[in-house]
Amino acid sequence: MVSSEGVLTRSVRLRRSWLLPFIGVALVASIVVLDAGNLSGQLVRVIAAAVAAWLAVRGCRDTTGRERRVRTWIAFSVVVWLVSEVARFGGLLTGEPALLAEYSVLSIAIGAAGTYVSAAHGRMRPAEETALYLDAGAIFFAVVAAVAVLGASVATDSTGVGIMTHAAFFLGLVCATLLLDLSTRVPLRFVGPWEVLAGVALGGIGYVGLLSPGIEQLRPLLHPTVALGVLLVGHGGSHWNADEDDGRRYATIAAWLRGMLPLGSAVLTGVLIVALITQPTLVIGPMRIAVAMALGLVIVFAIARQTLLLADRERVIRHERQLADELTVAEAQYRSVVERVPGVVYVADAGQNGRWHFVSTKIQELLGYTADEWTADPTLWLQCIHPGDRDRMILLEQGDAERIDTKGQRSEYRLMARDGRVVWVIDDEAIISRDADGRPSVVQGILVDISDRKDLEDQLRHQALHDPLTGLPNRVLFVDRVSHALVRRGADDRAIAVLFVDLDDFKGINDTLGHAAGDELLRLAAARLSGVLRAEDTACRLGGDEFAFLLEDAQGAHAGDVAARILAALAIPFELRGQTATLSASIGIAIRKGLGDVVVPADSADELLRDADTAMYAAKSLGKGRVQVFERGMEEPIARRRELSNALAHAIASDQLFLEYQPIVDMRDSSVLGVEALVRWHHPQLGRLMPADFIGLAESSDLIGPLGDWVMRHSVADLAGGTGLLSVNVSAHQLGSGALPLLVEEVLRTTGMPPSRLIMELTESTLASAGAGAETELQRVHDLGVRIALDDFGSGYSSLEYLGRLPVDILKIDRSLVERVHDEPQRQEVLRAIDHIATKLGLETIVEGVELEAQRVVLLELGFRQAQGFLFAPALPLDEVPVVSGSLRRAS
Numbered sequence: 002m003v004s005s006e007g008v009l010t011r012s013v014r015l016r017r018s019w020l021l022p023f024i025g026v027a028l029v030a031s032i033v034v035l036d037a038g039n040l041s042g043q044l045v046r047v048i049a050a051a052v053a054a055w056l057a058v059r060g061c062r063d064t065t066g067r068e069r070r071v072r073t074w075i076a077f078s079v080v081v082w083l084v085s086e087v088a089r090f091g092g093l094l095t096g097e098p099a100l101l102a103e104y105s106v107l108s109i110a111i112g113a114a115g116t117y118v119s120a121a122h123g124r125m126r127p128a129e130e131t132a133l134y135l136d137a138g139a140i141f142f143a144v145v146a147a148v149a150v151l152g153a154s155v156a157t158d159s160t161g162v163g164i165m166t167h168a169a170f171f172l173g174l175v176c177a178t179l180l181l182d183l184s185t186r187v188p189l190r191f192v193g194p195w196e197v198l199a200g201v202a203l204g205g206i207g208y209v210g211l212l213s214p215g216i217e218q219l220r221p222l223l224h225p226t227v228a229l230g231v232l233l234v235g236h237g238g239s240h241w242n243a244d245e246d247d248g249r250r251y252a253t254i255a256a257w258l259r260g261m262l263p264l265g266s267a268v269l270t271g272v273l274i275v276a277l278i279t280q281p282t283l284v285i286g287p288m289r290i291a292v293a294m295a296l297g298l299v300i301v302f303a304i305a306r307q308t309l310l311l312a313d314r315e316r317v318i319r320h321e322r323q324l325a326d327e328l329t330v331a332e333a334q335y336r337s338v339v340e341r342v343p344g345v346v347y348v349a350d351a352g353q354n355g356r357w358h359f360v361s362t363k364i365q366e367l368l369g370y371t372a373d374e375w376t377a378d379p380t381l382w383l384q385c386i387h388p389g390d391r392d393r394m395i396l397l398e399q400g401d402a403e404r405i406d407t408k409g410q411r412s413e414y415r416l417m418a419r420d421g422r423v424v425w426v427i428d429d430e431a432i433i434s435r436d437a438d439g440r441p442s443v444v445q446g447i448l449v450d451i452s453d454r455k456d457l458e459d460q461l462r463h464q465a466l467h468d469p470l471t472g473l474p475n476r477v478l479f480v481d482r483v484s485h486a487l488v489r490r491g492a493d494d495r496a497i498a499v500l501f502v503d504l505d506d507f508k509g510i511n512d513t514l515g516h517a518a519g520d521e522l523l524r525l526a527a528a529r530l531s532g533v534l535r536a537e538d539t540a541c542r543l544g545g546d547e548f549a550f551l552l553e554d555a556q557g558a559h560a561g562d563v564a565a566r567i568l569a570a571l572a573i574p575f576e577l578r579g580q581t582a583t584l585s586a587s588i589g590i591a592i593r594k595g596l597g598d599v600v601v602p603a604d605s606a607d608e609l610l611r612d613a614d615t616a617m618y619a620a621k622s623l624g625k626g627r628v629q630v631f632e633r634g635m636e637e638p639i640a641r642r643r644e645l646s647n648a649l650a651h652a653i654a655s656d657q658l659f660l661e662y663q664p665i666v667d668m669r670d671s672s673v674l675g676v677e678a679l680v681r682w683h684h685p686q687l688g689r690l691m692p693a694d695f696i697g698l699a700e701s702s703d704l705i706g707p708l709g710d711w712v713m714r715h716s717v718a719d720l721a722g723g724t725g726l727l728s729v730n731v732s733a734h735q736l737g738s739g740a741l742p743l744l745v746e747e748v749l750r751t752t753g754m755p756p757s758r759l760i761m762e763l764t765e766s767t768l769a770s771a772g773a774g775a776e777t778e779l780q781r782v783h784d785l786g787v788r789i790a791l792d793d794f795g796s797g798y799s800s801l802e803y804l805g806r807l808p809v810d811i812l813k814i815d816r817s818l819v820e821r822v823h824d825e826p827q828r829q830e831v832l833r834a835i836d837h838i839a840t841k842l843g844l845e846t847i848v849e850g851v852e853l854e855a856q857r858v859v860l861l862e863l864g865f866r867q868a869q870g871f872l873f874a875p876a877l878p879l880d881e882v883p884v885v886s887g888s889l890r891r892a893s
Contacts, residue, residue, distance in 0.1 A: 140263065
């Protein structure tokens, strides 16, 4: 019967451990029954000793450490016992005295001492261990002295001496072994140490009985007694182990007996001394000297024991005092550190009503309660927990009873201070002890005030979900609320509506009044727009001048009524820094009804907002202040526009664009002075697209910056090696960010083109829509040596204003003034006036759109010399442009 590890099971090992002793006892009994003589009895003892020695030696093989050392000494003693029995058997056969058997007692004593030290060493403090050895010696010699005194009358011959010697040795050995077993708390089971003790006792009884005269009738029983004794010693030694019984009752009884044995030896020594003094003839001769020496050793051992224990006690007391002093210092240091910790340090019993053993004084600063108040009332902590967190913390405390880790846990909750303040704390707690069942009993932790962090988190959460300018929900929160509204409508017939509101021409307010005034107007408009909604509706600022509104349970024409109220609210003038401003808006409406269809909240919210945006663009295309409800098919133009925008971005990145150049000529001889760079797009499906087809798209989709960079870099690179002028168009979207001057400077530096050859053209509408920083950027470009041309001059109402404050060098006269100049004298007078203004301001002029010879003749008569138009050349690839013959100049 073998376990999975290949080791005999406990029950099988136990049965086999008793098998050989039983066989030995049976063999002994059989021999005694067959022959009760001394020879057969001695043979029985030899066989028993041999079996015992085999058991003891065998028991040493599979052990290590202390058990192996103890079993080895026991095996040594049993082997010596076997040698002595063999010597006695040989003496019976030869008739010679068995001196070896008599002297074996010394070897057995050495083995007993080795067993004693191996079993006790390291299992107690050094002083206690030494005291145990001294007590054992005192008991042994007290017993020897007592036996010598009591047996003095029989120790008149060798037989008497043998009886007394064996009695003293075995009785002293039994008492010393009993002291050892009690001191090491040997468990109360027969197999093992107690079995060895019983074997020693039986062996001593047998030997003393065999040596005693007049008990011949008992010899058949005494030989088996010795044999059984040696078998028990061998078997018990092979099963000796270092187990201890930790039972409280056993420990109490063992400690009491442990103290009584040395005390008994001292009392016995005193009695013997008194007997020897009062009866000098009780023991005489060498025996008296031996007894006196034994009693003297007992006294010496007792004095040494007490001296040792007193010295150890003094050492322990000094050590305890030192520890107490160190503990006092450490406690003071700990308290000092605890008082400086930015939190409340505590030690408490586990559980929601556990007693608080220690709380640092920071508790008063945190909650207004003193440390004494906190420790006096175990329920105060639970009372101070915020009602919103109390149930959660109770469940958490109940769960602590099942915790098996000691790393601790962190929890965040609110506490109510004495003055009513709500204090957020983080409770970092660790288990420092458990009860006998493994449940947490004592915990240690720290309470740290995190109210500021929580306030900051609330602020950050609010900022993450709200527009910082108006305080309205932002797009993230708005989409979330739309998603929830779509879920709540379920299968009911309740509709929800989203209104997308875009303020008309709001950029003009920023440009004329400044961005600070624009921000203030947005705040005022947001407050006014929120006022037209119900409490259950949501207003949101999406960004810029765009707002959105969620209307829940939008039955009938409710969404249209809200849109009308929005337009009416915006039409009321706003008082703004001493000025008044009115606004209009384009509003798109998208409605979803609850028809039981399955929806995906996030996707449906985005789709609903996108539909409202599409409807808003449809409303804006109809004019200002319009409202449009989304209808299917309305999104197709916007989708095409979005698709074209993506294609344009790809075209810029992959060089699908190309440039053509229209010459700028001298009308007198048609010589080419320079060229204007014009961008074209070869669309894979739509073919050749002119600027009018995609410039507006680029401006509305933030692609005008990359497009303008592309034109600037490629055109300057194409013309850098020539001598004529290069005119490049600039959009308003390229002004205001500060990037244009840097771009121009970089391009001129890398290509090597002189700045005087570069002209930048801006239209009146460009300057009107550019931000406040446009003038500064134009001045920085002009300072580089680049000339500025005002394009489409004469087509706007504010051109003269720009001439007075902008660094303009060239006027490009719009084609609308040239179309019928040869037929209408009034147009000739307008152009004459423009020429006069240019002359007075020192500006150069270029006339655009010259297509007829009659137009050229009239313009020359009016004093104009430079022109562009189909009369001279259309826009051409660079390699087809006529050779440049001069530089741009005014006619003199």
